[in-house]
Amino acid sequence: MRPFGYFVHHQGRGHAERCAAIAWALPPARPLTLFCARDDIFPPLPGHVAILRIPSLFEPTGDEAGSMDWVPTPETLHCAPLGWPGIRRAMATIAGWFDAADPALMICDVSAEIAQLARICSVPHVKVLQHGDRGDPGHRAAYDGAAGLLAPFHAGLAQPEWDAGMLGRTCFAGGLGVDTRVPEREVARQRIGVAPDEEMVLVVAGGGGGGFAAAPLGVGARATPAARWITIGPVQRDWHATEPANLEHRGWVEDAADHIAAADLVIASTGNTTCQQVLSAGRPWLAVPEWRYFDEQHRKAQALAAAGVACVRPHLPSSAGGWIEALAETRAGHRPEAQRAMIDDAPAEKAAAWLEALSDRLWTPRGVVPVVEGHSL
Numbered sequence: 001m002r003p004f005g006y007f008v009h010h011q012g013r014g015h016a017e018r019c020a021a022i023a024w025a026l027p028p029a030r031p032l033t034l035f036c037a038r039d040d041i042f043p044p045l046p047g048h049v050a051i052l053r054i055p056s057l058f059e060p061t062g063d064e065a066g067s068m069d070w071v072p073t074p075e076t077l078h079c080a081p082l083g084w085p086g087i088r089r090a091m092a093t094i095a096g097w098f099d100a101a102d103p104a105l106m107i108c109d110v111s112a113e114i115a116q117l118a119r120i121c122s123v124p125h126v127k128v129l130q131h132g133d134r135g136d137p138g139h140r141a142a143y144d145g146a147a148g149l150l151a152p153f154h155a156g157l158a159q160p161e162w163d164a165g166m167l168g169r170t171c172f173a174g175g176l177g178v179d180t181r182v183p184e185r186e187v188a189r190q191r192i193g194v195a196p197d198e199e200m201v202l203v204v205a206g207g208g209g210g211g212f213a214a215a216p217l218g219v220g221a222r223a224t225p226a227a228r229w230i231t232i233g234p235v236q237r238d239w240h241a242t243e244p245a246n247l248e249h250r251g252w253v254e255d256a257a258d259h260i261a262a263a264d265l266v267i268a269s270t271g272n273t274t275c276q277q278v279l280s281a282g283r284p285w286l287a288v289p290e291w292r293y294f295d296e297q298h299r300k301a302q303a304l305a306a307a308g309v310a311c312v313r314p315h316l317p318s319s320a321g322g323w324i325e326a327l328a329e330t331r332a333g334h335r336p337e338a339q340r341a342m343i344d345d346a347p348a349e350k351a352a353a354w355l356e357a358l359s360d361r362l363w364t365p366r367g368v369v370p371v372v373e374g375h376s377l
Contacts, residue, residue, distance in 0.1 A: 012208030018177030055086030132294035205233035206271035282336030
């Protein structure tokens with residue numbers, strides 16, 4: 001079988017996790033080559049996968065020319081500085097592989113520039129679709145030139161401006177990249193050291209940014225002294241924050257799913273992995289978006305609110321009264337069935353089957369109708 005290529009952005013964990021899930025779901029006979037600036041962020045991968053490390057496309061190494069910023073960047077590009085040898089090496093590695101491997105498909109998660117490179121090199125590509133204000137020429141070029149779009153979330157979270165033509169080329173796979181098996185609350189509490197009768201509020205910040213500030217969390221914990229507050233992920237410590245005894249910072253943990261399953265209420269940012277984990281667990285959720293490019297998390301929070309699966313605040317409450325009101329609204333609006341309905345039964349298998357069908361359609365000669373699993377496309 002002709003190989004698939006797969007570019008994986010190395011910020012955060014979600015890109016690598018959903019790539020690994022798809023890799024395991026693809027046929028073992030399908031060679032898969034991953035391009036990423038890091039090879040240590042991936043879960044275990046199957047034997048038909050190879051990783052080619054490339055330089056980061058946005059982190060300077062000191063060898064860059066620093067005198068070309070006066071040359072304007074065209075609207076179809078987001079990050080294309082001039083005089084960066086690392087970018088040249090990365091693009092040369094990918095383009096050279098295109099020529100040598102003659103791939104069936106290139107999956108891009110995510111870079112508008114690499115998606116456009118695939119199209120320029122005459123390689124059909126699939127662009128991973130993310131939330132955000134992405135109607136700019138760069139994103140539109142990447143989306144419009146794609147053979148298909150892969151959304152690692154439920155169709156019920158689609159943004160209202162995504163038109164029928166765009167949605168018709170999109171595979172929605174809610175829960176992609178996340179282990180959606182939710183442990184029992186009592187078992188999860190035993191694992192993380194929380195008593196069965198304790199009220200537990202969990203604060204989750206993803207790995208793609210600096211996390212929440214500690215000061216407002218201290219205000220919230222003081223406003224609810226009967227609850228045990230636990231934070232996982234990064235927290236920005238403030239010199240002026242006076243933290244109560246019922247607030248505990250655990251930092252980065254490998255058992256986030258256990259913490260979420262154990263919680264009575266979750267306060268979390270809206271990164272994709274975190275979203276899928278909270279929705280899988282069906283917990284009352286106060287969603288507070290962090291800053292990301294193109295307002296990604298804010299637009300996702302809007303979609304979550306519109307679907308009725310999270311209570312949303314633009315930032316952490318800043319007073320005891322604000323916290324009490326937000327927590328009460330979160331509990332009152334809790335819809336666990338609607339949350340769990342956002343997760344597909346087998347999202348990786350769904351995405352892999354769609355990729356295989358798309359590849360067959362692309363490479364089947366005209367006049368021949370491809371058949372996949374007994375159904376014509």
